[in-house]
Every structure is written in structure tokens, then in C-alpha cells.
Amino acid sequence: MAIVPGWHYPRYVAHRGGGVLAPENTLAGMRAAQAHGYAGVEFDVMLAADGVPVLMHDPEFGRTIAGRGAVALTPSEVLVRLDAGAWKGEAFVGEPVPLFADAAYWLIQAGIWMNVEIKPAPGYEIVTGRVTAEYTARAWARREPGTPASPAPLLSSFSEDALRAAAAARPELARAMLWQRVPADWLARVRDLGCVAVHCDHRRLDAPTARAIKAAGYGLMCYTVNEPARAQEIFAWGVDAICTDRLDLFAGR
Numbered sequence: 001m002a003i004v005p006g007w008h009y010p011r012y013v014a015h016r017g018g019g020v021l022a023p024e025n026t027l028a029g030m031r032a033a034q035a036h037g038y039a040g041v042e043f044d045v046m047l048a049a050d051g052v053p054v055l056m057h058d059p060e061f062g063r064t065i066a067g068r069g070a071v072a073l074t075p076s077e078v079l080v081r082l083d084a085g086a087w088k089g090e091a092f093v094g095e096p097v098p099l100f101a102d103a104a105y106w107l108i109q110a111g112i113w114m115n116v117e118i119k120p121a122p123g124y125e126i127v128t129g130r131v132t133a134e135y136t137a138r139a140w141a142r143r144e145p146g147t148p149a150s151p152a153p154l155l156s157s158f159s160e161d162a163l164r165a166a167a168a169a170r171p172e173l174a175r176a177m178l179w180q181r182v183p184a185d186w187l188a189r190v191r192d193l194g195c196v197a198v199h200c201d202h203r204r205l206d207a208p209t210a211r212a213i214k215a216a217g218y219g220l221m222c223y224t225v226n227e228p229a230r231a232q233e234i235f236a237w238g239v240d241a242i243c244t245d246r247l248d249l250f251a252g253r
């Protein structure tokens with residue numbers, strides 16, 4: 001199993017952009033991660049009705065953007081005018097839903113590593129995997145001369161269909177399989193998908209499974225680790241990286 005050249009983890013990864021410090025999946029979140037010295041961010045990508053990828057976690061409006069509606073049925077030109085910041089407080093009123101292309105450009109220029117989580121709305125797994133991979137590859141290929149070095153981006157998804165479609169579209173991009181709990185047949189599945197890494201919920205990971213994943217040569221990142229003592233415990237199991245909401249607690253490490 002070859003790890004894709006040019007790809008490796010930073011130790012600490014900001015979850016959904018800026019964790020608890022900023023509205024999730026916004027450029028304000030990316031700026032918060034940068035300000036706290038993070039070398040990597042994770043964020044979620046979903047397709048708008050016109051097939052344009054945007055940063056979004058939930059398929060339905062209501063939690064991070066006001067109103068009612070489905071992201072997959074709303075054109076990107078409408079989504080980018082919605083307020084994705086107000087739910088997080090007055091300081092973020094007017095923070096827009098970012099286009100993935102804009103967020104990727106900003107992060108790459110800033111030298112910040114991207115874990116692009118492909119987050120398809122139900123029923124859109126294959127197209128979301130394909131389009132997200134295409135946009136990621138294009139953004140990475142277009143980084144400008146003089147851009148600070150960052151490791152190559154990593155795609156991940158809970159959807160095997162999305163990862164297969166990403167692999168078919170852009171096989172050169174590194175991919176990670178996301179599970180809440182790593183299944184017993186994890187090795188066969190990551191081999192079959194051509195993944196380089198496993199991402200999982202740290203609360204459902206045990207030391208023998210972590211050690212087996214590392215012994216087999218795969219990367220291993222856990223979400224969402226918000227306590228430094230827990231991070232140290234799972235690092236001792238061989239976990240490579242943690243994804244955290246508590247940017248403040250892990251800043252500068």
C-alpha cells in the first residue's frame with residue numbers, strides 16, 4: 001500500500017474550519033485556525049443545485065443558515081448570499097456560505113493543509129464525490145508560485161460511493177475512509193477503496209485497532225478530540241492526527 005507522495009498529516013487539525021471559535025465551514029473559521037497557528041483544517045463539502053460545491057455540513061437549512069430548504073435544491077448563487085454566521089453570534093453576522101473553490105484557494109495560498117470531507121446530500125453521493133475531487137485537484141494544481149508549502153490535500157468521506165467516484169475522477173488524490181467505529185473488515189474495505197488512511201470517532205476507537213491500522217501502514221486521524229489528555233492517550237496508540245473543536249486548547253502545539 002503506497003502512501004501518496006507529498007501527503008502527510010499535521011498533528012492538529014481544526015474541525016469544520018474554526019471549531020468552536022467561529023461559525024463552522026466559513027472563511028471566518030479558516031482565519032481563526034490560521035490565527036491559532038493551525039497547519040491543517042477539516043471542512044465539509046456539499047453540492048448546490050447547480051452542481052457547484054460549497055462548504056456545508058447539513059443537507060437542510062435551519063441550524064447554520066436560517067430558513068427552510070435543501071442545499072441540494074438551492075443554486076449556489078443563492079446559497080452564497082445566505083448568512084452562515086449569525087447563529088454563532090453578532091460578531092459573525094453576514095459571514096457567507098463559501099464556495100469550495102474560494103475556500104480552497106484561500107487555504108492553499110495560506111499554506112494550510114486541507115482535509116476535504118465529501119459530505120453528499122442523500123442521493124448525491126456519486127456526483128458529489130466526482131465533482132469535489134475535480135475541484136480539489138484543480139485548486140491544488142493552480143497554486144501560485146511562492147505559495148507556502150503545505151502537504152497535498154486529503155479527501156475523506158463516510159460514503160464509500162463518494163470515495164469510489166472521487167477515485168475514478170482523480171485517482172492521484174489521497175483518500176481516507178471515515179467511520180464512526182472502525183468495522184472488523186476495515187482492511188479489506190480500505191484496500192478495495194484505495195484509501196491511504198482511516199478517520200474515526202476517538203470515542204469508538206480502541207488501542208489494538210489503532211495499532212493494527214498503523215502496523216498495516218495506513219494513516220489514522222480521530223475526530224473530535226477536545227481534551228489534551230485524551231489526545232496524548234491516543235497519540236500513544238499511534239494515532240497520527242486529531243481533529244479538534246477546541247482550537248484554543250491545542251494552539252501553538
Ligand code: G3P
Nearest residue numbers: 016042044117199223243
Ligand atoms: O471528518 C471528521 C468529522 O468532521 C466527521 O464528522 O459530522 O463533523 O463532519 P462531522
Ligand code: MG
Nearest residue numbers: 042043044117
Ligand atoms: Mg466533517
